[in-house]
Amino acid sequence: MARPADLSASRALISGLVTDRYSADVLAGDWRAPARGRSQQIPAERELVVEEVETGWCGMIVRVEKAGGMHVVHLEDRHGRVRAFPLGPGFLIDGAPVELVPPAPSAGDRAALAAVREAATRTASGSRAVADAPARVARGSRIFVEGRHDAELVEKVWGADLRIEGVVVELLEGVDDLRAVIRDFRPSAQRRMGVLVDHLVPGTKEQRIVDEALGIPEARDHVLVVGHPFVDVWQSVQPERLGWSQWPVIPRGTSWKHGVLAELGWPHDSQADVARGWKQILRQVRSYADLQPELLGRVEELIDFVTAEV
Structure with missing residues (x-):
C-alpha cells in the first residue's frame, strides 16, 4: 500500500504534466516560416556566390546593371558561362534564401556621381550654369573673330555665357580691313569692341595690321584686340x-x-x-578643358572687357 506522502508526490507530478500540456500557445513564434528560414536582403556584391532557385544556376556575381528599367545580376558559373537574372528574391547562399538588392555605391562611384552632378551645373566654359535663364537683350558691345570656325568654337564653349551676358559674336572675314571695321563700328563707352586675332605674334603681318588699326582715334579706350599664337583656331584644340x-x-x-x-x-x-x-x-571639343590655355585666357579677357560696367 502506498504511503500518503508517496500519493501526494504522484498527484503533484500528474498535475504538473497536465498543466504543461496546455500551458504553451501552439501558434506562438514564427510557425509559418519556410523550412529553410525566411529570406534575408543581401547586397549583390561582386564575387559573391549565389544559386538561382528556379534554374539551379550557381555562379559568382560579376556585375549588376540596370536594363529595361530593372536591375539585373550576372552570374558566372565554374565553366566561365554567364547568365543574367532579375535582381530580387529567388536566390540561395549556402542553402539559405536571400533577396539580392543593389550594392551600395563605392567611394569611387560616389565621387564619380558627384563629379557628374557638378558638371551638370557648369557650362562648357566652366561657369556656373543658370537654369532656365532667358537670353539677355543684345548689348551694344560686340566681340569680333576672324572667321566662321573661330565663331563656332567660341559658341560651343562660351555660348551659354554670352547669351546670359547679351554679347553677340560677329565675323571679320580676316583682319586686313580692321581699321575700316573699327571706324564703321564707332566704339564708345556703351559700345565696346573686342577683337580676337589668329596668329598674333610679334613680327607677323597680323601684328602690323593690329598696330596700325589701334593707332586710329576711333580705337582709343573702347577697343581691345587680343590674339593667340596659333596658325589657325583649329590648333587651339x-x-x-x-x-x-x-x-x-x-x-x-x-x-x-x-x-x-x-x-x-x-x-x-x-x-x-x-x-x-x-x-x-x-x-x-567637350568643354574649355579641351582647349589650349593660350586661347582660353584671351576669350575670357574679351568677355570681361565688353561686359564691364561703366
Missing part, C-alpha cells in the same frame, strides 16, 4: 583630342588646313572636305 601629342608641322607651300586633314587621314582635296574636317574636330 588640345592635340590629344585627335590622338596626337602635338600638332603636326605642315611644310611651307602646303595649305595648312589641307595638310592637317592629310595627317589625320581624312579627305582633304576640297573646301567641302575642309568644312567636314572642322566639324569632326569641333565634335572633339
Whole structure:
C-alpha cells in the first residue's frame, strides 16, 4: 500500500504534466516560416556566390546593371558561362534564401556621381550654369573673330555665357580691313569692341595690321584686340583630342588646313572636305578643358572687357 506522502508526490507530478500540456500557445513564434528560414536582403556584391532557385544556376556575381528599367545580376558559373537574372528574391547562399538588392555605391562611384552632378551645373566654359535663364537683350558691345570656325568654337564653349551676358559674336572675314571695321563700328563707352586675332605674334603681318588699326582715334579706350599664337583656331584644340601629342608641322607651300586633314587621314582635296574636317574636330571639343590655355585666357579677357560696367 502506498504511503500518503508517496500519493501526494504522484498527484503533484500528474498535475504538473497536465498543466504543461496546455500551458504553451501552439501558434506562438514564427510557425509559418519556410523550412529553410525566411529570406534575408543581401547586397549583390561582386564575387559573391549565389544559386538561382528556379534554374539551379550557381555562379559568382560579376556585375549588376540596370536594363529595361530593372536591375539585373550576372552570374558566372565554374565553366566561365554567364547568365543574367532579375535582381530580387529567388536566390540561395549556402542553402539559405536571400533577396539580392543593389550594392551600395563605392567611394569611387560616389565621387564619380558627384563629379557628374557638378558638371551638370557648369557650362562648357566652366561657369556656373543658370537654369532656365532667358537670353539677355543684345548689348551694344560686340566681340569680333576672324572667321566662321573661330565663331563656332567660341559658341560651343562660351555660348551659354554670352547669351546670359547679351554679347553677340560677329565675323571679320580676316583682319586686313580692321581699321575700316573699327571706324564703321564707332566704339564708345556703351559700345565696346573686342577683337580676337589668329596668329598674333610679334613680327607677323597680323601684328602690323593690329598696330596700325589701334593707332586710329576711333580705337582709343573702347577697343581691345587680343590674339593667340596659333596658325589657325583649329590648333587651339588640345592635340590629344585627335590622338596626337602635338600638332603636326605642315611644310611651307602646303595649305595648312589641307595638310592637317592629310595627317589625320581624312579627305582633304576640297573646301567641302575642309568644312567636314572642322566639324569632326569641333565634335572633339567637350568643354574649355579641351582647349589650349593660350586661347582660353584671351576669350575670357574679351568677355570681361565688353561686359564691364561703366
